[in-house]
Amino acid sequence: MTAPHLTGAGTDLRRDILTTLLPGFDGAEAPAWVIRRLEDGLGGVCLFGQNVASAEQLLALNTQLRAANPLAVIAIDEEGGDVTRLFYDRGAPYPGNALLGRIDDPALTERVARAVGEALAATGCTVTFAPDVDVNSNADNPVIGVRSFGTDASLAARHAAAWVRGVQSTGVAASAKHFPGHGDTDGDSHLVLPVVDVPLEVLRERELVPFAAAIAAGTRTIMTSHLLLPRLDAEQPATLSSRIVHGLLRGELGFEGVIVTDALDMQGASGVHGIPEAAVRALVAGCDLLCIGSDNTDDQLDEIVAAIEFAVDSGRLPVDRVREAAARVRELASTAPALPAAVDAIALEPVHSGDELARIAGAFEVSDAASGRLGASDRIGTVVRVDTVANIAVGVAPWGPFAVELVPGAPTWLDTAHVVALTAGTPLDDPRSLAGPVLVMGKDLHRHPFAVDAITALRAVRDDVVIVDLGWPSDDRAVADIATFGASRLVGEALIAFVAERLAAEPVDAVPAEAT
Numbered sequence: 192m193t194a195p196h197l198t199g200a201g202t203d204l205r206r207d208i209l210t211t212l213l214p215g216f217d218g219a220e221a222p223a224w225v226i227r228r229l230e231d232g233l234g235g236v237c238l239f240g241q242n243v244a245s246a247e248q249l250l251a252l253n254t255q256l257r258a259a260n261p262l263a264v265i266a267i268d269e270e271g272g273d274v275t276r277l278f279y280d281r282g283a284p285y286p287g288n289a290l291l292g293r294i295d296d297p298a299l300t301e302r303v304a305r306a307v308g309e310a311l312a313a314t315g316c317t318v319t320f321a322p323d324v325d326v327n328s329n330a331d332n333p334v335i336g337v338r339s340f341g342t343d344a345s346l347a348a349r350h351a352a353a354w355v356r357g358v359q360s361t362g363v364a365a366s367a368k369h370f371p372g373h374g375d376t377d378g379d380s381h382l383v384l385p386v387v388d389v390p391l392e393v394l395r396e397r398e399l400v401p402f403a404a405a406i407a408a409g410t411r412t413i414m415t416s417h418l419l420l421p422r423l424d425a426e427q428p429a430t431l432s433s434r435i436v437h438g439l440l441r442g443e444l445g446f447e448g449v450i451v452t453d454a455l456d457m458q459g460a461s462g463v464h465g466i467p468e469a470a471v472r473a474l475v476a477g478c479d480l481l482c483i484g485s486d487n488t489d490d491q492l493d494e495i496v497a498a499i500e501f502a503v504d505s506g507r508l509p510v511d512r513v514r515e516a517a518a519r520v521r522e523l524a525s526t527a528p529a530l531p532a533a534v535d536a537i538a539l540e541p542v543h544s545g546d547e548l549a550r551i552a553g554a555f556e557v558s559d560a561a562s563g564r565l566g567a568s569d570r571i572g573t574v575v576r577v578d579t580v581a582n583i584a585v586g587v588a589p590w591g592p593f594a595v596e597l598v599p600g601a602p603t604w605l606d607t608a609h610v611v612a613l614t615a616g617t618p619l620d621d622p623r624s625l626a627g628p629v630l631v632m633g634k635d636l637h638r639h640p641f642a643v644d645a646i647t648a649l650r651a652v653r654d655d656v657v658i659v660d661l662g663w664p665s666d667d668r669a670v671a672d673i674a675t676f677g678a679s680r681l682v683g684e685a686l687i688a689f690v691a692e693r694l695a696a697e698p699v700d701a702v703p704a705e706a707t
Contacts, residue, residue, distance in 0.1 A: 475508050
């Protein structure tokens with residue numbers, strides 16, 4: 192493969208090193224050190240929920256950042272579902288990948304991704320770290336789950352391609368993730384180094400299929416994962432492995448765009464070596480843009496730059512590798528959509544019809560028992576809200592019907608129900624004392640023993656309990672009566688409409704798993 196033209200690289204190695212770095216920062220205003228670093232050539236920034244107060248504020252922030260460096264990448268994790276940054280205060284108005292996969296209408300997926308791209312372009316963002324194209328083959332996966340289009344590689348592939356086409360039609364660059372696939376894990380690489388011990392043949396038949404589709408659709412970037420794949424490289428996680436980044440992604444799959452790392456402050460990347468050394472190893476492996484984390488400092492960047500300079504001086508990291516990476520980053524940034532002069536915050540919120548909500552609810556998985564129990568009453572007596580520790584990717588964004596509550600005037604049956612909180616430290620009181628029927632709502636319930644214990648206790652003494660899992664349910668569906676496969680605000684709206692329709696109605700047949 193021929194390296195891209197080194198436009199704008201110049202001879203300043205330090206500037207090129209800075210161009211490969213993508214830090215984050217805390218707060219809704221850019222610190223002075225970020226502006227100074229951008230003026231010196233910093234590749235850009237990665238924005239998180241903590242950086243977004245409003246659409247107007249975000250556009251003003253991004254205008255300032257891009258003025259400091261017109262070739263800055265303004266990246267954000269806007270997946271259009273449970274993982275949202277633009278709507279971090281109120282939940283995303285999109286269905287999320289797992290439901291899009293269950294509906295299985297690539298044209299709908301493309302429209303949703305286009306809406307995401309339009310919202311990001313309107314606020315000055317240039318890259319979204321999406322779509323998540325992992326094949327979620329492990330129901331106990333603590334970090335992917337409903338972020339995936341599903342368990343079937345070919346389904347994930349067609350929706351990966353549709354999502355890439357949709358978002359990039361707006362000028363915002365996509366980033367298929369997490370290469371070579373984070374779906375077959377039961378560990379979170381934010382906290383540990385997960386191991387995927389499968390041969391390359393399995394990766395080719397499963398994990399790599401949606402990445403190949405995303406590449407064919409023209410994805411501008413691909414994000415690596417911090418996984419150990421011992422059949423490919425027994426020593427280095429994927430992000431730091433030349434065999435995986437250069438050999439598999441560049442060589443076998445032929446990807447020529449920007450390879451961006453998942454955040455290097457995650458344990459899977461830097462738990463052993465530290466962030467500066469992880470940055471060096473990622474560049475050596477073939478990565479171009481190094482996502483550092485969500486709350487970095489000026490001193491931290493000094494340490495990273497010094498480590499990379501030392502690696503170049505010692506001959507461990509070829510200078511041409513740094514220049515090649517910086518050139519790719521600049522080329523990516525040069526195609527960003529133009530900054531708008533103003534943003535209409537109301538226009539960023541898509542309006543969904545009743546038919547659209549019904550289509551989403553039609554992709555829920557519903558047991559006969561759930562339909563019968565809901566149809567036996569005209570109201571919900573008690574809602575048990577199960578709060579678990581959110582994974583770091585999702586954060587503490589409002590979810591499901593509880594996000595809908597935050598929108599003024601939104602219809603919800605939560606207004607008349609008694610809401611009880613259930614956490615690992617606050618068990619339920621006497622289950623018999625709760626007003627019925629009882630609706631239990633949580634995410635990935637089967638993975639949390641305290642939640643399973645409480646559900647078992649409720650079912651033992653009551654016959655009016657309905658369990659709603661807004662995450663990824665267990666394979667045997669032993670816990671969930673209703674599985675929504677997502678917890679975005681839009682999913683919450685669809686669930687509210689679904690339950691309201693069945694209250695005081697005749698019992699209906701279960702919605703089949705393959706309903707579209």
